[in-house]
Amino acid sequence: MSEISRADVEHLAKLAHISMTDEELTTMAGELDVIVDSVKKVSEAVDADVPATSHPLPLTNVFRRDEVGEMLTAEQALSNAPDAEDGRFKVPAILDEE
Amino acid sequence: MTAEITRLTAAQMAAKLAAGEITSVELVRAHLDRIDAVDGGEAGLNAFIHVSRDEALATAEEVDAVRAAGGAEAEALHPLAGVPIAVKDLIVTVGQPTTAGSRMLEDWVSPYDATVVERIRAAKLPILGKTNLDEFAMGSSTEHSAYGVTRNPWDTDRIPGGSGGGSAAAVAAFEAPLALGTDTGGSIRQPGAVTGTVGTKPTYGSVSRYGAIAMASSLDQIGPVARTTEDAALLHELIAGHDPKDSTSLPDEVPAFGAAARTTDVSGLRIGVIKQLQGEGYQEGVLARFQESLDALRAAGAEIVEVDCPSFEHALSAYYLIMPSEASSNLARFDGVRYGTRVEPEDGPLTIERVMGATRAAGFGDEVKRRIILGTYALSAGYYDAYYGSAQKVRTLIQRDFAAAFEQADVLISPTAPTVAFPLGEKLDDPLAMYLNDVATIPANLAGIPGISVPGGLASDGDGAALPVGIQFLAPAREDARVYRAAGALEALLSADAEPLWARAPELPTAAAQTAGE
Numbered sequence: 054m055s056e057i058s059r060a061d062v063e064h065l066a067k068l069a070h071i072s073m074t075d076e077e078l079t080t081m082a083g084e085l086d087v088i089v090d091s092v093k094k095v096s097e098a099v100d101a102d103v104p105a106t107s108h109p110l111p112l113t114n115v116f117r118r119d120e121v122g123e124m125l126t127a128e129q130a131l132s133n134a135p136d137a138e139d140g141r142f143k144v145p146a147i148l149d150e151e
Numbered sequence: 152m153t154a155e156i157t158r159l160t161a162a163q164m165a166a167k168l169a170a171g172e173i174t175s176v177e178l179v180r181a182h183l184d185r186i187d188a189v190d191g192g193e194a195g196l197n198a199f200i201h202v203s204r205d206e207a208l209a210t211a212e213e214v215d216a217v218r219a220a221g222g223a224e225a226e227a228l229h230p231l232a233g234v235p236i237a238v239k240d241l242i243v244t245v246g247q248p249t250t251a252g253s254r255m256l257e258d259w260v261s262p263y264d265a266t267v268v269e270r271i272r273a274a275k276l277p278i279l280g281k282t283n284l285d286e287f288a289m290g291s292s293t294e295h296s297a298y299g300v301t302r303n304p305w306d307t308d309r310i311p312g313g314s315g316g317g318s319a320a321a322v323a324a325f326e327a328p329l330a331l332g333t334d335t336g337g338s339i340r341q342p343g344a345v346t347g348t349v350g351t352k353p354t355y356g357s358v359s360r361y362g363a364i365a366m367a368s369s370l371d372q373i374g375p376v377a378r379t380t381e382d383a384a385l386l387h388e389l390i391a392g393h394d395p396k397d398s399t400s401l402p403d404e405v406p407a408f409g410a411a412a413r414t415t416d417v418s419g420l421r422i423g424v425i426k427q428l429q430g431e432g433y434q435e436g437v438l439a440r441f442q443e444s445l446d447a448l449r450a451a452g453a454e455i456v457e458v459d460c461p462s463f464e465h466a467l468s469a470y471y472l473i474m475p476s477e478a479s480s481n482l483a484r485f486d487g488v489r490y491g492t493r494v495e496p497e498d499g500p501l502t503i504e505r506v507m508g509a510t511r512a513a514g515f516g517d518e519v520k521r522r523i524i525l526g527t528y529a530l531s532a533g534y535y536d537a538y539y540g541s542a543q544k545v546r547t548l549i550q551r552d553f554a555a556a557f558e559q560a561d562v563l564i565s566p567t568a569p570t571v572a573f574p575l576g577e578k579l580d581d582p583l584a585m586y587l588n589d590v591a592t593i594p595a596n597l598a599g600i601p602g603i604s605v606p607g608g609l610a611s612d613g614d615g616a617a618l619p620v621g622i623q624f625l626a627p628a629r630e631d632a633r634v635y636r637a638a639g640a641l642e643a644l645l646s647a648d649a650e651p652l653w654a655r656a657p658e659l660p661t662a663a664a665q666t667a668g669e
Contacts, residue, residue, distance in 0.1 A: 057528065065527045069479060070486070071520055072496070072508035085525055087583055092468035096541040098548070105543035106550060108369050108399075109355045109599020110628055115398040129262040135493030144488055145501045 056089040057082055156181050157325040158654070161234050161382040162409075164328060168233045171218070175211035175233030179277050182235050183207070186279065186326045188661040189304075195662065196302045198311075198321040199280045200240050203247050207235060207277035214275045229274035231389060236271060237327040239318050240281035241288050242373065243362045244268050247278070251364050252286040252296040252314075255491045255514035265362020266397065267331060267373055267390045274389055279327050282317030286516045287482065288338055288366050290314050291588035294579055295518040302575070303346060304656050305618050309572040312342030312588075318376045319346040323656060329386050330376040335366050336470055337568075337592025339374045340604035344567035344621020347606045347652045349383045349638070350376045352592075354628045355599035356401035358387070359394030367477035368399075370470075370596040378653040380605060380639040384408035387631070403629060411632035412639040418452030420637065423560025427463040428591045433569045436610025440620040441566045444607045447644040448564075448637075458556040458563060462548035463594055469545035470593040471586055472529045472538050479526030485514060521582060550598045557627045562637045565591050567604040567621030571612050591623060601631040605638040606652035608645065619652060 059082045066073045066081075073081070127140050136143040156178060159167070167173045183204055190196050214233035218225050243249045243261035245268075250256045264272065271278065285295040293301040293316025303311040304324040311320040318330035319342030332339035334352035343350030351374045358373045365371060375386035391405040424445065429438060449455050487493035487510030488503075495501060496509040515523070529538040556563055568588055578585040595602040602625045609617035622641060626633035642651070649655075 061528070062524060065524045065531070068531070069523050069527045070483075070504070070507040070511055071515065071523065072505075072512040073520075077520075081521065081524060084521060084582055085528065088471065088521075088525060088586075089528070091583055092471050092542075093538070095465050095468045095472065095545050096537040098462070098465040098468075099541050099544035103544040103547050105540060106546040107543055109550075109597070110399075110401075112356075112399060115395075117395070125262055130489075132262055133259050133490035135487055135491070142488055145495075145503050145506050147503050 055086055056093070057085045157185050160379050161231065161328040161377060162385060164234045165230050175214040175277065176208060178233065179207045179211040179235050182279055182327060189324055189659045190326060192662055194307060194660055196304060196320050196324055197299050198282055198301050198317045198324065198326055200250055200283050200298050201248050202280040203278055206246060207279050210275055210277040229389065231385060232275040234276055234329065235279050235327055236276045237279050237282050237318060237321045237330040238268065239284055239315050239330065239332050241284055241333050241364050242268060242331055243364065244278070244281065247281055249281065250298065252284045252298060253514065254297045255485050257492060259491055263362065266359035266394045268362060270390055282321055282330060284317055285314035286519050287364065288314040288333055288335060289518050289522055291341060291585050292578065293317060294575065295516055297516060300575055303572045304659060305347065306572065306616060309574050310345065312345040312572065314338040315342045315376065319343055319348050319350065322376050322378055323348050323653065324659060328378065329382060332374055332376045333363050334372050334374055334596065335370045336474060336596050337589040339376060340592050340602055340621065340623060341568045341588055343376065343604040345572040345619060347619030347656060348376060348378055349380050349603065349605050350374065351383050351387055351603045351634065352595060352601060353387060353391065354601045354631055356399050357631060358390050359397040359400050361394055361396040365481040367474040368481065369477060370474060380635055380642050381409060381412040384412035384635045406632045408632055408635050411635040414636050415640045415643040417448055417637065417640040420453045420562065421560045422448055422453050422455050422637065423458035423556050423563040424455060425563055425565045426457055426459050428565035432587065433566055434571065434610065434612055436612065437566050437570060437620050440608040440610055441622065444622050444641055448641060451640065451644055456559055458559055460552035460556055462545060462552045465545045466549055466594045466597060467586065467590050469542040470597060472542035475522040475526030476529045476539050479523045479530065482523055485511065546597050549594055553598050553600060562633050563625040565623050567591060567623040571610055571618035571620060595625050600628050601626050601634050603634040603638045605642050608652065
């Protein structure tokens with residue numbers, strides 16, 4: 054049975070904010086299907102009582118004092134912005150309306 | 152003279168610089184000439200995305216001036232001061248572009264240096280430029296770069312490995328004696344294997360990752376690329392150590408890796424052969440060189456034992472769920488708002504959401520899109536436990552397998568990659584076949600342990616000339632010195648009666664010859 058349909062990819066692409074053409078959606082569905090089919094057996098490889106590992110080495114959180122340190126200037130931070138105005142990043146309309 | 156000095160090891164270059172036999176300017180010029188000769192043009196290697204001529208020469212002049220003046224400042228120079236280096240274009244640099252091999256960052260210049268770059272600059276190693284890679288380090292062949300493929304110096308119709316094919320090819324082709332790479336699933340070690348060079352993935356946290364553009368944060372690690380184990384060890388020493396800017400950086404003292412690499416004594420060293428990382432899927436020639444390496448180590452007094460790591464069967468699957476999941480989150484930052492490319496949709500209303508969709512559609516290549524979508528899928532409601540959750544449990548099992556194996560052995564050994572370099576284009580349309588290149592390197596990333604690839608000789612895949620085979624050593628976390636000791640010993644054993652492999656690479660067509668042939 055197919056694991057990933059074209060409609061699934063369309064939904065995932067929307068979640069990931071990647072516009073895709075019809076052709077791309079179809080190709081991607083086929084490719085992902087093969088990959089998922091190959092990796093899905095991990096769920097059969099483990100028992101429920103095996104703990105999950107999210108990180109390779111045991112680490113504890115690192116804290117520092119809440120003090121202003123050496124940091125980028127506003128000018129540096131904006132130096133690569135596609136668009137900026139008055140020391141701020143400039144973006145198109147957030148809401149889909151006139 | 153100029154052609155010859157590029158063939159010295161980094162340690163030899165450092166010794167000659169210290170002795171005043173050569174200058175850093177001479178060294179940098181010789182490498183820039185070599186880059187001009189072999190990197191450009193249709194048949195050129197294309198190991199570099201950007202060459203930083205002026206900056207490299209300025210650093211070299213500075214080192215030479217300090218040495219010439221003598222005194223305390225000259226005494227205080229780092230041993231590698233003046234030895235040139237190349238940097239994988241995933242690691243950010245002030246004053247030089249950082250593209251990550253992507254259109255998304257085509258015109259981007261970082262406002263800050265990665266910590267490893269700060270350390271290299273402080274030690275005064277001239278940076279020759281930025282090396283090619285698979286886009287955002289996603290690939291095993293450097294074919295997924297927006298800036299063209301990199302060619303393997305041993306056979307320019309074959310892949311140099313990936314994602315760090317540029318760094319490995321540059322070092323193999325004498326365009327640089329040292330380079331930096333990053334290794335998330337094998338991106339330093341597998342290119343090392345297929346280009347006949349040495350590459351180390353340090354213990355997770357041994358080297359600061361601050362300023363390495365993140366792919367999968369629980370797996371990514373910066374490490375050294377070189378022609379010899381000693382050179383890799385010396386570069387590792389320079390870049391290792393705690394960094395408050397990377398909260399996963401280990402607060403440990405940096406051991407003397409260079410000394411470990413020079414200890415060529417393996418008598419009594421227990422070397423574990425991983426049962427699961429050989430046999431089916433591995434080329435005959437690769438397995439033959441692997442057996443010869445085991446024989447040489449045994450003859451030198453090492454104790455060879457077999458270790459069983461049954462969970463490795465699921466390592467590739469777990470990796471290809473964890474890595475895309477983390478990547479889908481890390482690459483969300485490329486939204487066309489704060490930096491990088493912004494693309495506006497051709498028609499329809501101009502909203503931020505539609506601009507993001509068009510930006511990411513145009514800025515990312517196919518493999519990056521594939522991994523983001525796969526990661527989004529693995530993390531989505533209803534699948535999370537079965538996929539990402541199970542993969543994290545497999546990670547626990549793999550760590551347990553390693554722990555048991557290291558009860559029986561001091562280091563583990565395997566071929567680094569199942570095959571020698573394959574022809575360009577061969578696996579481009581088959582993502583799953585491409586992923587299989589990483590089968591032997593991935594377990595170390597999942598467990599956070601150190602690994603190294605060293606040349607193990609040459610083998611043919613039955614279709615063409617003999618090509619380099621890599622041998623991988625693995626050690627427990629924080630025991631990076633052990634991989635240098637074992638690799639240094641194997642390197643010495645295999646080059647006892649022959650020239651080292653890196654010195655035997657075929658001559659490359661130079662730019663002048665390319666033009667003459669047209």
